[in-house]
Amino acid sequence: MARVLEIRKNVLAKNDEIARENREFFRSRGLTALNFVSSPGAGKTSLLVRTINDMKTGVKFAVIEGDQQTDNDAKKIEQTGAPVIQINTVSSCHLDADMVKKSLGSLDMDGAKYLFIENVGNLVCPASYDLGEMMKVAVMSVTEGEDKPVKYPKMFRVSSALVITKTDLLPYLDFDVKMAVDYALKVNPAIRVFKVSVKNGDGLADWYKFLLTLSDAAGR
Amino acid sequence: MARVLEIRKNVLAKNDEIARENREFFRSRGLTALNFVSSPGAGKTSLLVRTINDMKTGVKFAVIEGDQQTDNDAKKIEQTGAPVIQINTVSSCHLDADMVKKSLGSLDMDGAKYLFIENVGNLVCPASYDLGEMMKVAVMSVTEGEDKPVKYPKMFRVSSALVITKTDLLPYLDFDVKMAVDYALKVNPAIRVFKVSVKNGDGLADWYKFLLTLSDAAGR
Numbered sequence: 001m002a003r004v005l006e007i008r009k010n011v012l013a014k015n016d017e018i019a020r021e022n023r024e025f026f027r028s029r030g031l032t033a034l035n036f037v038s039s040p041g042a043g044k045t046s047l048l049v050r051t052i053n054d055m056k057t058g059v060k061f062a063v064i065e066g067d068q069q070t071d072n073d074a075k076k077i078e079q080t081g082a083p084v085i086q087i088n089t090v091s092s093c094h095l096d097a098d099m100v101k102k103s104l105g106s107l108d109m110d111g112a113k114y115l116f117i118e119n120v121g122n123l124v125c126p127a128s129y130d131l132g133e134m135m136k137v138a139v140m141s142v143t144e145g146e147d148k149p150v151k152y153p154k155m156f157r158v159s160s161a162l163v164i165t166k167t168d169l170l171p172y173l174d175f176d177v178k179m180a181v182d183y184a185l186k187v188n189p190a191i192r193v194f195k196v197s198v199k200n201g202d203g204l205a206d207w208y209k210f211l212l213t214l215s216d217a218a219g220r
Numbered sequence: 221m222a223r224v225l226e227i228r229k230n231v232l233a234k235n236d237e238i239a240r241e242n243r244e245f246f247r248s249r250g251l252t253a254l255n256f257v258s259s260p261g262a263g264k265t266s267l268l269v270r271t272i273n274d275m276k277t278g279v280k281f282a283v284i285e286g287d288q289q290t291d292n293d294a295k296k297i298e299q300t301g302a303p304v305i306q307i308n309t310v311s312s313c314h315l316d317a318d319m320v321k322k323s324l325g326s327l328d329m330d331g332a333k334y335l336f337i338e339n340v341g342n343l344v345c346p347a348s349y350d351l352g353e354m355m356k357v358a359v360m361s362v363t364e365g366e367d368k369p370v371k372y373p374k375m376f377r378v379s380s381a382l383v384i385t386k387t388d389l390l391p392y393l394d395f396d397v398k399m400a401v402d403y404a405l406k407v408n409p410a411i412r413v414f415k416v417s418v419k420n421g422d423g424l425a426d427w428y429k430f431l432l433t434l435s436d437a438a439g440r
Binding site: 172 | 343
């Protein structure tokens, strides 16, 4: 086991080195790079599509899509008009900094203010891999259990924001929003929480305001 | 990379060896061992709780719960009266055969017909690890995207059954059940599909009938 662990440590050290280069690259361009993490089906792609459509007047976005297979998500993003590149990780359960670095060359980021990186849907692996992002944004839907933050504490600890999605479904569920928020704050007292419905638009204004403050900070 | 791959191969070979021992153990007891896999929040625990409650008259169940952290799920299972053991994988994104083997000693399986193993919520890692189960059962909720089977093809290829859950929410969603089933059959033409609502009971009768045929086969 020790040998496996040592190699794993080296893999992570190498990843962190490339992540630092990515971060420097993003910073030099005043780009707000966000790494979206969640379980599969939490609604990351829908959140990104609506966010881009609602904010795109005068603001440019670029998107990196990570999936084990298919370019379905990239196709959805394409319809917003934002430049997008799809990474298929095939056997890997997460994006890594090198995949992101390699894809940057093929992505039109001219004048872009935001780079949205949608990670593979997975609440374990992506927590360990820095991609060079400004922050990780965890996405969790009200159709999941309230206790996801305590069941996958590392993911919610390394995320700076949490977007709780699909709130339009709350009338049909027993989901306790306060309990979910309390669990998230328990593992990460500093996490910023947003409750949104991409379908009816509830709560999106606060989320967009938050994105604007991030971009102001990145542009300085 | 070659060195990492080689070690990974050895890890998997060792896992398969222990999985074979587990399988032999289950077979010798006429035990139907099922490995439930899904993304986090698909409703595995609720499905197991309701299945046990509905079938437990005269039938004994035992349950192994896998989670990165917490024993929340084991506590829910406990309320059914079925013996349960919780494995916390901490940093690992899946159960492995050795974790299952080690937990068998502490689990009361006397007279049990079914062993339900609830894997860590993850559509990538658990696909590669045989635990010695009779079959993997993939669980997917109608609140996820229809294209999960093609995005995570390996998981749906190694699963012999697919339970589509939370069908009571269909009136409030744009989820296309036929499309989801077609995607699943595309990656695995032999997969058996069940559509259920644990909340209102729709479709559960077929699922229970399927479980009974499995147990008949295991008891022979």
